[in-house]
Amino acid sequence: MIHAHLAAEVKAFGGMFPVYVHTIEHPDGLVLVDTGMIDSFPELDEEWGPVPHPLPAELVARVAVVINTHLHFDHCGGNRLFAGTPIHVQARELADARSEETYVTEWVDFDGATYVEHDGADEVLPGIRLLPAPGHTAGHQAVLVDLDDGLVVLGGDVAYSFRELGTGETEGQRRVLELGAPTWLAHVARPKVPRASL
Numbered sequence: 001m002i003h004a005h006l007a008a009e010v011k012a013f014g015g016m017f018p019v020y021v022h023t024i025e026h027p028d029g030l031v032l033v034d035t036g037m038i039d040s041f042p043e044l045d046e047e048w049g050p051v052p053h054p055l056p057a058e059l060v061a062r063v064a065v066v067i068n069t070h071l072h073f074d075h076c077g078g079n080r081l082f083a084g085t086p087i088h089v090q091a092r093e094l095a096d097a098r099s100e101e102t103y104v105t106e107w108v109d110f111d112g113a114t115y116v117e118h119d120g121a122d123e124v125l126p127g128i129r130l131l132p133a134p135g136h137t138a139g140h141q142a143v144l145v146d147l148d149d150g151l152v153v154l155g156g157d158v159a160y161s162f163r164e165l166g167t168g169e170t171e172g173q174r175r176v177l178e179l180g181a182p183t184w185l186a187h188v189a190r191p192k193v194p195r196a197s198l
Helices: 042-048 091-099 162-167 171-179
Strands: 002-012 015-024 030-033 063-067 086-090 114-118 122-125 128-132 141-147 150-154
Touching: 002 042, 063 122, 086 091, 086 128, 091 114, 128 171, 141 171, 150 171, 162 171
Parallel strands: 030 063, 063 086, 086 114
Antiparallel strands: 002 015, 015 030, 122 128, 128 141, 141 150
């Protein structure tokens, strides 16, 4: 079972934009896809006006595995809560986060950070796979979840909206569209089967 949790709001597109993270109930433990934000700082506040919505402590305590779709501040700003917990990320994304100015490096590297780096598609746990989905960032990944009733995609920021996803402008968007599966996006409250725009 997959659940969406409001984990932050950021200023974008002329208003406040929700940021959802997702949990997957798995026999090996709770899997958290992205971690939202637990706090902010003045430079972020000035540009993005973020409003953190930290996850409830009882949910955080249950997390066995974290997967980051990518390492932008609104998707990894809660990683510090998971020191010692495996955090799965594409190697390219982690390298870029450590070298490019568009990342908050102190939120990426913290005491106890335990990154598991992947170079392409891989299986994290039985029924939970990673799919490189470059576009939003070069190292962006989607998460493929095999449920009893079929495949579900956790797309992160592969697109901000289903309309954008339908354009198939990036390699990642095209890969997700080809799956034809129910897809959750980080800034949309509910899943939908995406369709290519004509």
